[in-house]
Every structure is written in structure tokens, then in C-alpha cells.
Amino acid sequence: MTTTTTRTATVPGLAGQVLAGYGDRVTLHDLYDEAGASVYHDLAAVDTTEIRELLRSARAVPGPVLELAAGSGRLTLPLLALGREVTALELKESMVALLRERLTEAPAGIGRRCTVVRGDMSAFDLGGTYAVVVLGTTSVSLLDAGGRAGLYASVRSHLMPGGRFLLSTVDLTGGGPDDLDVEAMGASGRRYRMIENWPAGHEVRKVTILPPEREVPEDGPVLALTTSIRVLPPDDLTRELAAAGLRVVARHALPAASPRHTGVLLEAEAV
Ligand SMILES: C[S@@+](CC[C@H](N)C(=O)[O-])C[C@H]1O[C@@H](n2cnc3c(N)ncnc32)[C@H](O)[C@@H]1O
Known part of the structure; x- marks a missing residue:
């Protein structure tokens, strides 16, 4: 261990x-x-932040979903409940193990529509394309500038024509x-x-x-x-995405994440 x-x-x-x-x-x-991991999962299991907004945006683009930094599946299970095929990528073995466990226990066998991949969101090649790529829970901010450049290039090469990259961040x-x-x-x-x-x-x-x-x-x-x-404010992130060939086409306010920051969900498409 x-x-x-x-x-x-x-x-x-x-x-x-x-x-x-x-x-x-x-x-x-x-x-x-x-x-x-177990503490994170205990807290994540009661956290519904951004799920409604994310599902609304994902629903508008039919097709398979790739979820990055999936953790223990807080967003993966609601995405599966949309009836989609979901590929969930996660770096940490401890979180991957929790996610696999939850998928096995998920109702109506929805877990069988999920492929779990252990990988790094800053450099991945899954050999397929997706209608929607999701990076929730402000996890883009876990990466440094070099990591984000790798993320954007990887996302671009995994988006189907007309596909959407949905990512959340915080506003101050x-x-x-x-x-x-x-x-x-x-x-x-x-x-x-x-x-x-x-x-x-x-x-x-x-x-x-x-x-x-x-x-x-x-x-x-x-x-x-x-x-x-x-801290990656949405305006900075929007500029950074544009420079990487991902144009933000919609921006949705998320309920306040804490007394001093509010969340924003960005929708970007490849240009
Ligand atoms: C804030 S948690 C979000 C997890 C999940 N989306 C949720 O809402 O509960 C961030 C997750 O990103 C994972 N992570 C961190 N760096 C990563 C990377 N480079 N590639 C993939 N996953 C990563 C962490 O292990 C963690 O599970």
C-alpha cells in the first residue's frame, strides 16, 4: 500500500x-x-452541487460521454442514469476502486454501461470519440498550466464533431x-x-x-x-480554452459553493 x-x-x-x-x-x-478516499466519498455522497446543470447540458447532446477525474462516481452515476454509455477516467487507484464498487452496487445494472479507466486527464488517448466530455467539481483547477494544455489537447482529440466539453470552475x-x-x-x-x-x-x-x-x-x-x-476564474479559463481551440459557447451559473465563491459551468466546442 x-x-x-x-x-x-x-x-x-x-x-x-x-x-x-x-x-x-x-x-x-x-x-x-x-x-x-473514504472521507472524500462520504462527503461527495451528499453533495449534489452542479449535477442538475450538468445533466441539462449533457442531455442536449446525444451520444457517449467521457467523464474525467471521475472520483468515486458522484457525477458518473447520474450521467449513467441518462441512459448513456459512460467512460470514467480517474488517476488514483483508491478512487478507481471505490468507483468500481459503486458501479457494481448501482441499481438496474446501469454500472454495466460504464467503462472505468485509470489514467491522467492531462495526457490520455482512449482511441475513441465522445459527444460529451465532462470535467466537473472544478477539477480543472487541480492541474498546472502545462497539465491544462495537455488536457485541452486530449479533450479536443476525443470530441465528436458537434461535441461539447462541459467543465466547472469557481468565480470569486x-x-x-x-x-x-x-x-x-x-x-x-x-x-x-x-x-x-x-x-x-x-x-x-x-x-x-x-x-x-x-x-x-x-x-x-x-x-x-x-x-x-x-483558482481559475471563468474569464481566464475561457481565454485559455480559446487559445487551445476550444470556444466557450455557453456559461451557466451554479449555486454558491461557499460564502466566498460561486460556481460556473462552461460549455465549450472544438473550433
Ligand atoms: C474534486 S475530485 C472530483 C471527483 C468527482 N468528479 C466528484 O465530483 O466527486 C477530483 C478527482 O480528480 C482526480 N484527479 C486528480 N488529478 C487527476 C488527473 N491528473 N487525472 C485524472 N484524475 C485526477 C482525483 O483523484 C479526484 O478523484
């Missing part, structure tokens, strides 16, 4: 201070590694403190403290997930999970 353990000293702001208070009891992992509502400290409940009923560190002007926001203060045991390990997300 490979495990990514990161040093707590790398966690900025409030989360860094809180973790420092727990000393060497903290085990810090990437949100998408083996330790983090601006202002506020550097740290946003909220509590969320997963599908299991378990509660999580989520601290987002995003100082004004920074291009990356860092999210740390840890147990609520009142649930931290007196002694023993404290699991903390972290992920870094670039």
Missing part, C-alpha cells in the same frame, strides 16, 4: 495552527490517497478573512471540520479536513486531509 504523508508544517493559516496544537499525533494525508465573490472554517456532515452521519485557506490574491486555496475540535480524542492519532486547488 502506498501512502502519501505530508508534513503539517506545510499547512498554512488557521488549519496549520490547529494541527500544530495536536503536535505529533497528526497524520496528514492527501485527500485523494487511501486514507482520504471576493473579500472576507483568509480562513473559512465550516463543519460538514457526510453520508455516514460523521462530521468534519473543513478549513479553507485563501488569502486575497493567492492563486491557490488550500482545504484541510479534520475532526471537529470536540471529537478530537485526548490521545491517539488525529487524521487530517489536505488538498490544494488553483
